[in-house]
Structures are given as C-alpha cells and as structure tokens.
Amino acid sequence: MALSPTKLEYYQQMSKLESNATFISYFKGDDGRRALILDSTIFHPQGGGQPADTGLICFADSALKFCVQDVRSKDGVVFHYGVFEDASREAELEQEKGKQVLLYVDESRRKLNSRLHSAGHLLDRAMQKVGLGHLVPAKGYHFPDGPYVEYKGTFPQNEFQNKQKELELEANALISRGGKVLVAVLTYEEAAELCGGSLPDYIAKDSTPRIVKLGDNLGCPCGGTHVSDISEIMNMKVSQIRSKKGLTKVFYNLEVN
Structure with a gap:
C-alpha cells in the first residue's frame, strides 16, 4: 500500500515542540530497526545538513510509549525510528492504527x-x-x-x-x-x-x-x-x-x- 507524504508541521511552526498526529503504520527494516509512520510530524528528519530530532511518541489511549532515536524521510514519508519503553507491549500496535498519538520533541537538541x-x-x-x-x-x-x-x-x-x-x-x-x-x-x-x-x-x-x-x-x-x-x-x-x-x-x- 502506497503511503501519502507526511505533513511537516515544523515547516510553518519551527518552535513547536509538542503536537498530536494519527498513527498510520509500523515499519521494521531489514536492519531490525523499528519505525512509526504518522500522518503529520513536528520531528525534523536528518537531512539538509541538520541532524534528526529525538523525543517521545505516546499513544493517547494506551500506555504505549515510543522513544524516538532517529528520524529519516524517504519519498516524502517520514520514518520515526526508535524503541518502545516496554517492548512486551509491541503486539498492541495493530489495534492502535488510526488512533491519536502525542509527539514530544527534545527541546535542548x-x-x-x-x-x-x-x-x-x-x-x-x-x-x-x-x-x-x-x-x-x-x-x-x-x-x-x-x-x-x-x-x-x-x-x-x-x-x-x-x-x-x-x-x-x-x-x-x-x-x-x-x-x-x-x-x-x-x-x-x-x-x-x-x-x-x-x-x-x-x-x-x-x-x-x-x-x-x-x-x-x-x-x-x-x-x-x-x-x-x-x-x-x-x-x-x-x-x-x-x-x-x-x-x-x-x-x-x-x-x-
């Protein structure tokens, strides 16, 4: 299934460090890294001479928390790479598709x-x-x-x-x-x-x-x-x-x- 380009909220609001988005899908690369794909993001992906933002993505209706360690963009789609605070809850992801997540960018970085x-x-x-x-x-x-x-x-x-x-x-x-x-x-x-x-x-x-x-x-x-x-x-x-x-x-x- 082709993914729509991710809306880049930081394009207009560069100082915005908290936001919400919709969880679209979950990706696991050949290298074993896990990534979340959202409909929009305030996380800046690595590129253009600037390193990626880091931070936290929390699922609004559950205790799932995803620590963002790296962010990359490919063909307009932003991949938020990282790890779950509690890896045992990863199986809950499927039922979270289409639901709201809360985004928190590390301010100092x-x-x-x-x-x-x-x-x-x-x-x-x-x-x-x-x-x-x-x-x-x-x-x-x-x-x-x-x-x-x-x-x-x-x-x-x-x-x-x-x-x-x-x-x-x-x-x-x-x-x-x-x-x-x-x-x-x-x-x-x-x-x-x-x-x-x-x-x-x-x-x-x-x-x-x-x-x-x-x-x-x-x-x-x-x-x-x-x-x-x-x-x-x-x-x-x-x-x-x-x-x-x-x-x-x-x-x-x-x-x-």
Missing part, C-alpha cells in the same frame, strides 16, 4: 540544531561582508560534533589567519544586531526575488520552495529549523578555515546555551 543551522546561513552573509563573496555556498554540515559550511572556490593560504578573524567579528556583529527569522513557502518567482533574483539549479522551476530569511539579509531555500531571532544564535567562534582542491570549508562552533 532542537534548540542546538536550530542555532547551528541558522549560524551556517549567517556565515554566508558574513563571507560577503569580508570580501569572500566570490565563494559560492556548496553545502553545510551542521552536526554538533563539527559544524562547517563548504564553498566552491579557494583563496590564498596566507590570507587565512586575517580572514578567519574578520569573519568571526562580522558574524558576531550580525548576531548582536539581531533580526527576526521568517520562513515561507513561495512560488518559484517569489522565492527567486527574495533570494536576490535567482535560485540554485537544484530548485525545480515548477516547485514552491520554502525560503528562510534571517533579518534583512537575502533569503535562501532551506527545509530545516531555525531560531526565531538571529540574536538567539549567541556568540560564534570560527575555529578553522581550509581551502584546497577548489573548495573552502569554514568550521565554527557556538557558545553553550
């Missing part, structure tokens, strides 16, 4: 991921301010064990030290000024206008991209979660810059919240 992800986008703006605008964003890796943003292009090795300091100062100046963070799903034309007149080639022209806009900076397409105000990113440390083989990586970390 979500906030950290949102800060790291937002900081990666802010670095793009800071790069332009310090004269590195010729480097084209390639991808971001915002995992807590080593967040970085990668750019296409390089610059001279002897400029690393000065540019690293300049970049850190500019990024923290942007953070201190603050500014509301807005997201919206737009037509291709509206999205392109908000992003400076064009969108990356991977965005289909007949699509409706989700755009994030940090303060008065240009918008950019993104499916992740973000802070509600730039100031929430807090102090940023640019720890290292590497530039070789046509790519530049900017590594960073954030003050502990």
Whole structure:
C-alpha cells in the first residue's frame, strides 16, 4: 500500500515542540530497526545538513510509549525510528492504527540544531561582508560534533589567519544586531526575488520552495529549523578555515546555551 507524504508541521511552526498526529503504520527494516509512520510530524528528519530530532511518541489511549532515536524521510514519508519503553507491549500496535498519538520533541537538541543551522546561513552573509563573496555556498554540515559550511572556490593560504578573524567579528556583529527569522513557502518567482533574483539549479522551476530569511539579509531555500531571532544564535567562534582542491570549508562552533 502506497503511503501519502507526511505533513511537516515544523515547516510553518519551527518552535513547536509538542503536537498530536494519527498513527498510520509500523515499519521494521531489514536492519531490525523499528519505525512509526504518522500522518503529520513536528520531528525534523536528518537531512539538509541538520541532524534528526529525538523525543517521545505516546499513544493517547494506551500506555504505549515510543522513544524516538532517529528520524529519516524517504519519498516524502517520514520514518520515526526508535524503541518502545516496554517492548512486551509491541503486539498492541495493530489495534492502535488510526488512533491519536502525542509527539514530544527534545527541546535542548532542537534548540542546538536550530542555532547551528541558522549560524551556517549567517556565515554566508558574513563571507560577503569580508570580501569572500566570490565563494559560492556548496553545502553545510551542521552536526554538533563539527559544524562547517563548504564553498566552491579557494583563496590564498596566507590570507587565512586575517580572514578567519574578520569573519568571526562580522558574524558576531550580525548576531548582536539581531533580526527576526521568517520562513515561507513561495512560488518559484517569489522565492527567486527574495533570494536576490535567482535560485540554485537544484530548485525545480515548477516547485514552491520554502525560503528562510534571517533579518534583512537575502533569503535562501532551506527545509530545516531555525531560531526565531538571529540574536538567539549567541556568540560564534570560527575555529578553522581550509581551502584546497577548489573548495573552502569554514568550521565554527557556538557558545553553550
């Protein structure tokens, strides 16, 4: 049976940490991992440079509780992987299909991921301010064990030290000024206008991209979660810059919240 795409509640309400949904089905992978499939979710799946949310799914009319350890998306369907608090009750799942479940996202993990992800986008703006605008964003890796943003292009090795300091100062100046963070799903034309007149080639022209806009900076397409105000990113440390083989990586970390 084909499954309908999961409604992504965090697309519009990024700060929402509790919600309810309908339990659709139960999946057991070849690797033995178990996953719940719901009609909607506030859990962010791993992807786009952002790690998955974790948390808890409780079945409203029973004592079943499912600890979410990982979340993945495939063909628009979100799989919530994890374990039951009481494995002996797993057999009760069949009678729970179509019933309500309560979702609780781990707040500390979500906030950290949102800060790291937002900081990666802010670095793009800071790069332009310090004269590195010729480097084209390639991808971001915002995992807590080593967040970085990668750019296409390089610059001279002897400029690393000065540019690293300049970049850190500019990024923290942007953070201190603050500014509301807005997201919206737009037509291709509206999205392109908000992003400076064009969108990356991977965005289909007949699509409706989700755009994030940090303060008065240009918008950019993104499916992740973000802070509600730039100031929430807090102090940023640019720890290292590497530039070789046509790519530049900017590594960073954030003050502990």
